[in-house]
Amino acid sequence: MNIKTLRVSPPYRELRDLAAGASTDDAALRESVAGILRDVADRGDAALLEYTARFDRFDAGDAAGLRIGADALARAAAEVDPALLDSLRRAAENVRAFHEKQREHGYLDVEADGSLLGQRVAPLRRVGIYVPGGRAAYPSSVLMNAIPASVAGVDEIAMVTPTPDGEVLPVVLAAAHVAGVTEVLRIGGAQAVGALAYGTESIGRVDKIVGPGNKWVAEAKRQVFGRVDIDMVAGPSEILVIADDAADPVHVAADMIGQAEHDPDAIAWLVTTSAALAEAVPAALEELLARNPRRDVARAALRDWGAIILVDDLEQAAEVADLRAPEHLELLVREPLALAGRIRNAGAIFLGANSPEPMGDYFAGPNHVLPTGGSARFASPLGVYDFVKRTSLIGLSAARLLRDAPHVIRLAESEGLFGHAEAVRVRTER
Amino acid sequence: MNIKTLRVSPPYRELRDLAAGASTDDAALRESVAGILRDVADRGDAALLEYTARFDRFDAGDAAGLRIGADALARAAAEVDPALLDSLRRAAENVRAFHEKQREHGYLDVEADGSLLGQRVAPLRRVGIYVPGGRAAYPSSVLMNAIPASVAGVDEIAMVTPTPDGEVLPVVLAAAHVAGVTEVLRIGGAQAVGALAYGTESIGRVDKIVGPGNKWVAEAKRQVFGRVDIDMVAGPSEILVIADDAADPVHVAADMIGQAEHDPDAIAWLVTTSAALAEAVPAALEELLARNPRRDVARAALRDWGAIILVDDLEQAAEVADLRAPEHLELLVREPLALAGRIRNAGAIFLGANSPEPMGDYFAGPNHVLPTGGSARFASPLGVYDFVKRTSLIGLSAARLLRDAPHVIRLAESEGLFGHAEAVRVRTER
Structure with missing residues (x-):
């Protein structure tokens, strides 16, 4: 199985290059x-x-x-x-x-x-x-x-x-x-x-x-x-799986292929503390690919964009996840909820072995439109909040207008906006 | 005073042109x-x-x-x-x-x-x-x-x-x-x-x-x-004042100048049911401009982008406001809250004569960074919601996984995504 394996440590410079992606202006x-x-x-x-x-x-x-x-x-x-x-x-x-x-x-x-x-x-x-x-x-x-x-x-x-x-x-x-x-x-x-x-x-x-x-x-x-x-212009779909030595290599491999089969540009990373898992996953990938009709797409994606990344501990795994800010983050570890609390940047977090990403893609309820390309640093899943807008309402009493007028006049004049001050004065000084 | 006055009626085609603005690609x-x-x-x-x-x-x-x-x-x-x-x-x-x-x-x-x-x-x-x-x-x-x-x-x-x-x-x-x-x-x-x-x-x-x-x-x-x-790339600042025959022309004029003094491209519209007010406002503008040090800027803005717009009733005024979707909307009418309820598109609504726009610009509390250029149709004032992001959390039980697996497998296969189905199967069929 042709997939990069590497060991990283802070400040994870090699990952910055791996995650850079190609920006095109056509x-x-x-x-x-x-x-x-x-x-x-x-x-x-x-x-x-x-x-x-x-x-x-x-x-x-x-x-x-x-x-x-x-x-x-x-x-x-x-x-x-x-x-x-x-x-x-x-x-x-x-x-x-x-x-x-x-x-x-x-x-x-x-x-x-x-x-x-x-x-x-x-x-x-x-x-x-x-x-x-x-x-x-x-x-x-x-x-x-x-x-x-x-x-x-x-x-x-x-x-x-x-x-x-x-x-x-x-x-x-x-x-x-x-x-x-x-x-x-x-x-x-x-x-x-x-x-x-x-x-x-x-x-x-x-x-x-x-x-x-x-x-x-x-x-x-x-x-x-x-x-x-x-909405955001979406980039290639991504998964980052964090797994410890309790994870099943077949689960990990199946979830990576589920991502990789989307598109030759799809990105699937495993970040693990377990050298044994890192060694077992390529064989599991090979076995599962053999029976996947989209194997050519998945194989290309894993070869070009996939990675198996070894870290010392889950703290480092969390740091890698925050740096990558993945669209989908799976936590195939003993205590997924505790680890989730240490990771800030992800579109959706899948907790534990019973929550493979397709359960969220299709059925669980949360949205599958998620921030890609590292934009989980600042963007959210598609939601109801994307289809509403807000309007401020300001209705002051005469007493409030009189009380606050001197402050507003002073601030407006300090910015050289005489007409702003005047709009208050015509109401309070006549 | 050099400012357009016009009478409009549904479907307000003349306003569409007035509000078109210039889109530049440099x-x-x-x-x-x-x-x-x-x-x-x-x-x-x-x-x-x-x-x-x-x-x-x-x-x-x-x-x-x-x-x-x-x-x-x-x-x-x-x-x-x-x-x-x-x-x-x-x-x-x-x-x-x-x-x-x-x-x-x-x-x-x-x-x-x-x-x-x-x-x-x-x-x-x-x-x-x-x-x-x-x-x-x-x-x-x-x-x-x-x-x-x-x-x-x-x-x-x-x-x-x-x-x-x-x-x-x-x-x-x-x-x-x-x-x-x-x-x-x-x-x-x-x-x-x-x-x-x-x-x-x-x-x-x-x-x-x-x-x-x-x-x-x-x-x-x-x-x-x-x-x-x-955040949104802001266009010129705008105010739309809706006023009935109870409004003071000096208030209206002062508020229009407060907007117009920002920039020669700033936009100030009065929409009124009162012909008497429409006639009185130009003189009030002239009087207030005479003592405004930024009068040249304000005068240019009022000449090029200002308008006094006569309508038959407040229902039409509300329709004009919705069409324009102004950054600032002032309701200088007898029952501002009732009228506010009929208008959907505005960045901030200022209710009644005691709430001139500068009170909101500087002091009342709501944000003064507001959607311009008609984007109040879909955008909101700057707010706390602009500085947070959301992450979905999905942690399924073994029972839920087993119960829902057939649906997820069926949906994934109907989309030709065999690897998605497989990621569920390796957990439920072994």
Whole structure:
């Protein structure tokens, strides 16, 4: 098995290089995406229909032909294998229950002098969810992106998904139905992002766009950011497994392959205190790869980006995890909760041998859209908090205005903002 | 007084054009900033010292010379006019008290079968706060950017501020002292953003950069976004005043000028149901401008971007506000709280005649860093929530794993992810 093994110690310089990744600036991509966005902004539905015919080989006829109605979603659900639909529904219930706990409430406090100070929390009005088409169409991704918006109380959840050659997977439509999507549009690529960001004659512009996509979609999201909100542009998926000598090498290997099979750029690291485990894992990887139909992808990812990293103790393992800030962190150790308390940076932490990452990907309830590329240092799983916005409320009493006016006038004048001071004076000095 | 007056009605097309703004893509700026960032990433302190000598005409000697120690901050506070320092301290107390209410708590629920599901909320470790130098150095901005980070529990709050010709305002250092800044660096521009994003030999890299800046700073923040988090890139400041026939035209005019004096691009709109008010405001603007030392700036802003907008009723006024999604919204009407309930999009809402916007800018407690350019549709005031990140915690019991395994295996296989299914199987089928 071709995978790097290395021993590290503080300050872990060798890992900084290993984790650096390649940052690419593709000017041709940027230009091409900017052109498509401009065209959709200028020509609306006509441009959208043309790009869809060209890139997806799908001729919708007219704008109405780009829409899949609510009845068609319900019908799609009826076409899906009932056992699979049942699993999807149960997954959706768990995801909804977990996200319900993220609902936030505003506050409006009445002070002793009658002043009101508060903060209102309100859902976004309309959001767009990008769902890749073809083979990368994952129903679980529909649930994970749409349900937090639905729990937040977003009025309109518009899902866009390309339908190459007119094909669309019933299970994806069924997931949209289960997740509370209010509108499905058969568009994809930069042109779909443009339609959501600018609106067209037939499609209302949204407040936020979320969901994974290829490099055109990612670049388009980057370019419309500011005009609408976006979620993070995701990098390759990652797992970091911390294991001690009690861990089963087969568990470790299976979890690394589960990550590596996503993509040749996926990243799977084992960090362990056990030399015996470090020695046993490559053989276990080999054995499991032999029966994985995606073995070529997984093998390439493990060879190029995988690592087995030996450390002296779990304290060092925690330091490595904090440095890497992985999307997924598994703790296959005797006392996972104690170790979790020592690690600050991770998107999701999986505690112990009974919590392999796919249980979280599909079913447990927490979101599987997680910060990648070290951004767990500052970013969070997708959640209800991503679909609300806050507004401050300030209602002062006459007494409070009079009491605080001298301070405000002094501060404003110290900054040279005479008009600010004057707006207070015209109320207190006349 | 040169200001547009117009009557509008649904669907308010004329306002869409008025609010469009100019989107600029400056390739030369982009290249120049990218070069500075690359240089700081490659050469660290040496590059930083050179750019600081060149752009700020400040020769720090060595990296240590770029630092202002904690003792110097305390000394600066002693140099400030005691009345001003007292006002700053009281403002800081109010801001702290308001933001304390934004603290969030995680949860960790133990389910009946012993499974743990939860979400941890943790502060970012280190953040950078950009404070413009020279005349644009606003102590209130130091408070508003640093205090939410301090309340969130951020370990290290590094403030960067250029000191042109070596000059630094004691009041800005005093504000840093009061706000809980842990480190002050005499650097600015794209080079300061680069130092915070990449780190240098003497400066640790941060997790997030916030604070206002000129176009070089804004472009640099845009370019490092992803590697570190950033706050929104702010556009020109805006106010929208909704007033009925009970409003005092002098209040309205003073509040519009308070906004307009910021910048020739600042935006001040009055939306009113009262033709009499619409007629009285221009004269009041003229009178107040005559005694404002920043009258040229304010006059240009009112001429180019100001508007007095007549509507039929407050329902239409609310619709205009939602369409514009203003940074600041003042409700100078008889029942401001009732009207606030009908408006969804605004950064901060000021309720009634006793709450002129500068009371919120400086003193009331809510943050003055607010979403501009219509982004109040989806963005929030700067808050404690901007300085924390969340981590999901998933610890399943053996019973839960066994119960849910068939669903997870089915879902994973339906997406073609055999390795995901296998990671569950190796735990349940052996």
